[in-house]
Amino acid sequence: MKNILLILTLIAINMIGYSQELPTEPANGYAFPIGSKFTIKLHPIDSTKFDYSIIEYEPFQEIIDTWENDSIFKENGQKGTIEFYFCLSTSGDSQEEKEKNMKVLLLMKNRTEYSLTYNSDIQTDENGEFKGTSNVGTFSGAKGTEMWPYMIHQIGLNDFKKME
Template sequence: MKKYFLILALVISSATYSQDLPTEPANGFAFPLGTKFTIKMHPTDSTNFDYSVIKLEPFQEIVDIYENDSLFKDPDEKNGTIEFYFCLGTSVETDEEKEKNMKVLLLMKNLTENSFGYNSDIQTEENGEFKTTSNVGTYSGAKGTEIWPYMIHQIALNEFKIAK
């Protein structure tokens, strides 16, 4: 079943760039590295949510791992969305150090009334299989950061549930 979902997520992800936004609500989508995207949450019952992609654009900047608040909109505006940046980041300044200390980041800002747990799967080899990875979830009104020290080509986010 999981492989079926991952294949579906890849197909939907590749179609996302070519279709009109917002997408129809679904259980999950996959996003390539170098992407800024915003999702809108849609409840399917009292605890589970699907989401639609309402904004999707390339994002090729290398961000500072610790100083990146300026990427996000007004932090007090609750509009039922979660903003993401799936990009590269570093916390050093020289070009030589940047090469050695580059990390893959998933930055997020939760602009919903709910905190969520979700599943995340990563593709570490180009055109490779997705593997499950842990995450910290996303908390209402808060900014979150996931960091990996190795290359990730795509990330699939799925099965959003209200956190307990």
């Protein structure tokens, strides 16, 4: 597992650091740094499993509202894709409340016909090891949110499968 995560990290660093041409080659997974906006396209391996390619990627440094963020997604995104924002968010009226309520979010909009499970691995220490974390999956046609109250430097997404 550690070797897979290392490979995911190296692929992501190469992709980001060297401005690799998009779309990327389909793979089981990639890792993304905090402050990323990316879109993936699924590639079936068999009747239930998928690799994916990254078809769009750009840095995203905005701090968004934790609860009021529906408008962040394009209204008419590309069918058959999943859009992601891996970023910081906050809520509250005062600066003090906003600092206290800072969170890391993974927002997604699933524009595929599939509800999916996947594995997510997070790096909480800069240059540290990746550790598995739970997620709720992603549902066809729906927006999803994963949230953490602590800093995550990178997230690896892999092993996409149809939900049973």
